[in-house]
Amino acid sequence: MAGRTHLQHALPCTFGYKCAVYLSGVLRHLEQIKEIKKRCLLVQFGGAAGTIASLGVDDTGLRVREQLAVELGLQNPDITWHVARDNVAEIINFLALVGGTLGKIALDLMIMSSNEFDEVSEPFVPHRGASSTMPQKRNPISSEVILAASKMLRSSASLGLDVMITDFERASGPWHLEWVAVPDAFVAVVGALHQTNFALGGLVVKVDSMERNLRSTKGLIVGEAVMMALAPHIGRQKAHDEVHGDCKSAIEQNRSLLQVLEESPVLTGVFNKEQLTSLCDPSQYMGRAS
Template sequence: MSSVTNSCIFKDIFGSSTMREIWSDHGRTGYYLEWEAALAKVQARLGMIPQEACDEIVSQCHVENIDFDKLKQQTELIGYPVLGVVQQLVFLCRNNLGEWCHFGATTQDVTDSATVLAIRASFDLIEEHLDAIMASVAGLAETHRLLPMVARSNLQQAVPITFGFKMARLLATLQRHKQRLAQLRERVLTLEFSGAAGTLATLNQNQAMKCQEELAKELGLAQPEIAWHTERDRIAEVGAFLGMLTGTLSKAATDVKLMMQTEVGEVSEPYMPHRGSSSTMPNKFNPISCAYIHAIAGTVRQQTAALMDAMVEDHERSTGPWEIEWIVLPEAFVLTGGALKQAKTLFGGLQVHPDRMAQNLAMTKGLVVSEAVMMGLAPKLGRQTAHDIVYDACRAAIKEDQMLAHVLKQNAQVTGALSEDQVNHLCDPANYLGLSGIMVDRVLDNYKSSLRHY
């Protein structure tokens, strides 16, 4: 095993088979050939190469025609795979018609455009997974819109929220990622075809810009305003997006695995016999998908940093930084595909345990609503005075092992300001959910509206 993304054992745990195929040798070589075929078609239409040459080149632009053992040798010798592909393509074409292949292009034109084509296919896959995850999370938010649970601050119980609120927060974040993905398409899905130093000097200057424009249309990409051989902000932004997306999935997975702790038990990963089991402890049900998502996200963040380093390229064609992208971008996409696949499974079958949520809310015997009591007393006694009274009552409740409501009812200042029914109302967690339900509805409305829009 050289990497988990190509390990026979781990590749479909940490990665995605569909994403891996996009970035495989066959996948990327297929994009090289798609680019060469598109160039030939455009140049034939513009009268820059003979139609007969175009027809022959296009007929040979199939990945099954490439000898990959030979391509490996050629790449090791030359340093880049594109020229090896072109050489084989020229050889495959009859009557020397292959001499018209790659006309006026340079290696990086093909390599970068192929990368963009692979990114486009990857974006499609990411969007598909995102849509499935958002549908599951939206369902959880709607179903559990008003299911009370405890919020946690610094890992300590804070105030009540609802589980629907927690899921809606995640849904809103995923919606922002969907928006980022749409914006990325506009900036990133851009052709590269500009020749050795980016000036398109190899082509007749009356036809060069038209050729570039038509090639972009043929491939379904945007035409660049200027060459971007060593301006790598597009690729770096893609890396940043992958880091942010997997970071969001990891945050959600962290919450789930903390809520899965035996002492908490508020949710569980989808149950499958023997999944997450221990070799020595039959009682164990470990958060497997969460663990994988967390590991993947940590790795992708490092790859994001590497892609930022790849931005520092020299002059018009670089010496080394470009190749960083070759190393980390494919794996970053494959790992992101793996994280999305695990998250799809996780939220598609997440088990929610309302009884445990209720038990945990009651665990502190009312201390979880101390803020509610303070804010209920504040208009009558002043905020600081109310804070001090409730603070002392909390300490007493802990010391005496009593319900907070019971202690409050023994305090003359409290009973002078609030009735017994008001104290009971303030001490019920279900009555201190704030605007949880309204905020859930707002997120769900935005989500459903976006579905109609798309």
């Protein structure tokens, strides 16, 4: 299929490669969860100003906090953290990162499911995504919900960071924002994950459309392949300028890149017809995507 940059054809890739890029982000998040539990899920026990003064000057207060952590299944902090809210902010921002990964997937699915692309579609459910007046519609409902959730999560992450700016040993109010940010973030990320499971679990992948779109620019998508093959013979910059001119001609004349290359003295002086045909075949310029 066509790999795209700036919404335009860039280089050929595979749909599997695209999915693997998505998966790499998800796997990173999964690896982070254990570390976040160790680093952020801390027992909170420190008294009014965090000194545990009510339990005396010996280590009684520290031992009580340690035992309380054991009973609650939380980590025992090195020191009272009432006004050091970075652990809570980290949790919310982690959820926002998950939402960002899912949001990127959702945005790609939404664009790829447009009629002009027609490369994927969400699982078909009767009347889901339909319009009250346009029966032909199959709107990408799950992707829209995921994208909205990712934006909500970024908003919650911002609130979490705001809470970190607190006053003295017991904040006068900013931490109340967590009462909204934390539950909203968990609800939003669970909803986004649920919708992603649904959308990807039955995703319709339209390989014929991917092939059609790949060929739609008549070989221009492998302009880099031609340039890189020509570079050892005439130099990289000269090769770039030559192929750039050939691509320009192909666009203006509405011809295939191969047709233009076959009339180029520079290209035909280096490559025969079979070699030029191979260079203009997107399947021959996949890198490691396959």
